[in-house]
Amino acid sequence: MELYGKMAATQDNKQKESSDQNFDYMFKLLIIGNSSVGKTSFLFRYADDTFTSAFVSTVGIDFKVKTVYKSDKRIKLQIWDTAGQERYRTITTAYYRGAMGFILMYDITNEESFAAVQDWATQIKTYSWDNAQVILAGNKCDMDEERIVSVDSGRLLAEQLGFEYFETSAKDNINVKQTFERLVDIICDKMSDTLEADPAVSTGTPTTRLSDNTTPPQQSDCSC
Amino acid sequence: MNQKYLQYEDKTSIFRTLWAKPSKTSSADLIHLFSDCIRAASSRTKEYLLFRDPENKFHPSPSTLSEIFLMTYVQHSSLLNLSDTFNCTAMTHEQRILLGAHWVWAVLDQPSKNPRIQIAVHVFHLPERTEDNLEDLSLDIYSDIMRMAGMAVVERTQAERMVEFCSSIGRDCYALFLFFGRQSDEGNIYGLLSNNLQAAVGKCVRIDQVFIDHFFKGAKCFATSSGMMQTLVGKEGDDPLTMLVKFT
Ligand SMILES: Nc1nc2c(ncn2[C@@H]2O[C@H](COP(=O)(O)OP(=O)(O)O)[C@@H](O)[C@H]2O)c(=O)[nH]1
Ligand SMILES: [Mg+2]
Numbered sequence: 001m002e003l004y005g006k007m008a009a010t011q012d013n014k015q016k017e018s019s020d021q022n023f024d025y026m027f028k029l030l031i032i033g034n035s036s037v038g039k040t041s042f043l044f045r046y047a048d049d050t051f052t053s054a055f056v057s058t059v060g061i062d063f064k065v066k067t068v069y070k071s072d073k074r075i076k077l078q079i080w081d082t083a084g085q086e087r088y089r090t091i092t093t094a095y096y097r098g099a100m101g102f103i104l105m106y107d108i109t110n111e112e113s114f115a116a117v118q119d120w121a122t123q124i125k126t127y128s129w130d131n132a133q134v135i136l137a138g139n140k141c142d143m144d145e146e147r148i149v150s151v152d153s154g155r156l157l158a159e160q161l162g163f164e165y166f167e168t169s170a171k172d173n174i175n176v177k178q179t180f181e182r183l184v185d186i187i188c189d190k191m192s193d194t195l196e197a198d199p200a201v202s203t204g205t206p207t208t209r210l211s212d213n214t215t216p217p218q219q220s221d222c223s224c
Numbered sequence: 225m226n227q228k229y230l231q232y233e234d235k236t237s238i239f240r241t242l243w244a245k246p247s248k249t250s251s252a253d254l255i256h257l258f259s260d261c262i263r264a265a266s267s268r269t270k271e272y273l274l275f276r277d278p279e280n281k282f283h284p285s286p287s288t289l290s291e292i293f294l295m296t297y298v299q300h301s302s303l304l305n306l307s308d309t310f311n312c313t314a315m316t317h318e319q320r321i322l323l324g325a326h327w328v329w330a331v332l333d334q335p336s337k338n339p340r341i342q343i344a345v346h347v348f349h350l351p352e353r354t355e356d357n358l359e360d361l362s363l364d365i366y367s368d369i370m371r372m373a374g375m376a377v378v379e380r381t382q383a384e385r386m387v388e389f390c391s392s393i394g395r396d397c398y399a400l401f402l403f404f405g406r407q408s409d410e411g412n413i414y415g416l417l418s419n420n421l422q423a424a425v426g427k428c429v430r431i432d433q434v435f436i437d438h439f440f441k442g443a444k445c446f447a448t449s450s451g452m453m454q455t456l457v458g459k460e461g462d463d464p465l466t467m468l469v470k471f472t
Contacts, residue, residue, distance in 0.1 A: 021368065028372070056313060059323075060322075060323055061319075078372055085338055087393050090393070094392075095373065
């Protein structure tokens with residue numbers, strides 16, 4: 001049934017997880033793109049390893065939290081799932097602020113969603129900070145018979161926009177984990193670049209100490 | 225069914241001209257079906273609101289009562305095939321914190337299925353049924369989430385979050401505060417529907433259950449659920465609208 005399609009289980013520990021402050025780093029990530037390209041499914045596959053073929057259009061905005069480990073550090077990912085429709089633009093763009101990474105998604109069987117990628121990229125430029133990292137994801141690659149956007153045109157567009165590129169399937173679990181892991185990697189790389197480039201920081205110890213857990217590091221002190 | 229529908233058309237002929245032309249019949253259907261579903265959901269919920277067991281052992285929690293309402297609604301709406309034109313999306317736990325809404329109803333445009341009118345719903349319960357500090361707890365979690373998201377933390381009650389969410393969408397998104405029982409009337413379900421509470425957010429008042437309950441003081445006339453839906457579907461333009469509704 002539609003209503004229950006993607007309702008998250010509400011357990012007390014979920015509540016704790018969403019606001020739990022015990023981590024070394026916190027990355028805020030956003031998934032954006034046209035409606036029905038598979039953003040919500042992609043997040044459900046990654047966070048809960050589930051998939052449903054029912055389409056429950058996301059209302060406004062939602063998020064999930066997932067903790068990953070990298071070089072012995074706990075990295076908490078706060079992953080925001082946005083609604084693609086125009087009517088939610090005010091609320092969704094408000095959440096771009098402070099995002100360190102974006103997954104910009106289109107559907108390889110839907111020309112319109114691919115044509116909209118440029119506009120979504122512009123939204124990122126307008127509403128987020130300059131160093132935000134972006135991965136372009138061509139989702140539903142399990143539906144090759146209905147493919148309209150070729151792998152090459154996806155890759156070419158990603159190159160032009162300066163993004164990395166994956167073809168993915170939330171349904172068949174293809175490149176889902178890889179997309180998130182790669183995004184985390186390039187965010188970390190970017191941060192250590194920033195650290196090296198910033199003399200004020202690099203005069204200190206090159207491996208930055210973990211900052212106080214109660215104030216999550218935003219951009220400048222990651223050494224993972 | 226057909227006969228019922230005709231009767232209905234007669235009664236509401238004045239509204240006919242106001243309705244959007246391509247979906248005239250479906251609007252009438254929609255109003256009718258919606259109020260059927262609401263009637264079923266409210267009357268079942270009412271049974272539980274009024275239930276008293278001799279040993280005083282059963283105390284259904286607020287969330288149980290909301291679930292009874294919603295489950296009955298959903299059951300009827302899928303039986304009547306309503307969900308294609310008027311859908312109901314239960315919010316996830318996270319969305320309830322962020323947006324202050326428990327579920328969102330939407331009139332869908334065809335064939336795009338994009339929402340044309342939305343109603344975000346928040347349920348209030350009688351104080352004796354409400355778990356202590358629920359509002360405070362929600363505020364704390366909300367602040368933590370926002371802080372982690374690197375966003376400005378502005379203190380907002382759940383009701384205020386919902387009002388702000390609605391106003392971020394526009395005048396065609398309404399906030400509906402449902403009261404499962406009111407102090408002097410424990411068994412009935414009332415609601416305040418408005419697209420115009422935004423003006424009060426962040427002012428001297430705090431928009432919460434007590435504030436919204438004031439709207440009912442001295443009120444004698446209430447719209448029915450079909451009256452509410454008629455007004456929404458027939459409405460044109462961006463005028464503010466606030467109405468009191470009795471669902472049982
Ligand atoms: N075949 C296929 N269908 C998918 C895939 N991902 C999502 N879908 C379906 O596409 C529809 C829209 O998905 P959803 O995640 O709600 O899209 P969103 O609006 O971008 O969040 C749903 O019916 C999903 O089941 C995928 O990788 N392969
Ligand atoms: Mg979605």
